[in-house]
Amino acid sequence: MPQTRWRRSSRSQNGANCVEVSPGAIRDSKNPGPTLTADIPALIAAVKRFQP
Template sequence: MSTALRWRKSSRTGSADCVELAWPAAIRDSKHPAPTLRAALAPLIAAVKSGALDPRRTPPDAWS
């Protein structure tokens, strides 16, 4: 993975323990920055915003 990625941490995090994103396709744990996960972030962000991944709204067995 390129070191040129610009990692962003949520401004709402209260500690260093969070997930960081680098657009367009990388996710990492701020506590353990390596390894990173390559993923299509746009669909993930859309699912989070819509509430589709909220277990209170959708049972986990329906996430596939």
């Protein structure tokens, strides 16, 4: 089984509040066990459209 390659957010600050992504999944770098499976391009588009 190939190992998943995770990429940390460029907005990460010294390891705090980090999000890591891989093809089709997202996880919290401080708690790397559970992952959220998602369509990453669709998720990014939705986040960019979000306006509080």
